[in-house]
Amino acid sequence: MLGLDTLRRVAREVRQDVASARDRDPAARGVGTLEILAGWGGVQALLAHRVAHALHQSGVPVVPTAIAYASRGVTGVEIHPAARIGDDFFIDHGSGVVIGETAEIGDQVTLYQGVTLGGTGFARAKRHPSVEDDVTIGS
DSSP, rough: OOSSSHHHHHHHHHHHHHHHHHHHHHHGGTTHHHHHHHHOHHHHHHHHHHHHHHHHTOOOOOOOHHHHHHHHHHHHHHHHHEEEOOOOOOOOOOOOOOOOOTOEEEESSSETTOOEEEEEEOOSSOSSSSSSSOOOEOO
């Protein structure tokens, strides 16, 4: 159910995502939160995903997919609304990043441009990779 607790969780996740950008991107140090939200495509894609994922979990039809589609067009990062992403996640220079439907990403993970966590078959079961905590992946 979509409610105040969900909004608090999404707000907390977004604060952590902005902090992750500051910690892992030297260009983001000394930059305000608003500038990071406006200028870092990976952070924007993650913000859109946090909202789309909350809506998806609440059973809202169509809207989560529309958010993901719009976000991909703006940021170049494609994240399926059902993908599970942990805390303190950072996408640096995110163009071309794809995170599939059944992907699971742990905490304190960094992805660089061109990384695809894509499907391995056509089955409806788990078909995308799982990434554990404290991992950095580049193409």
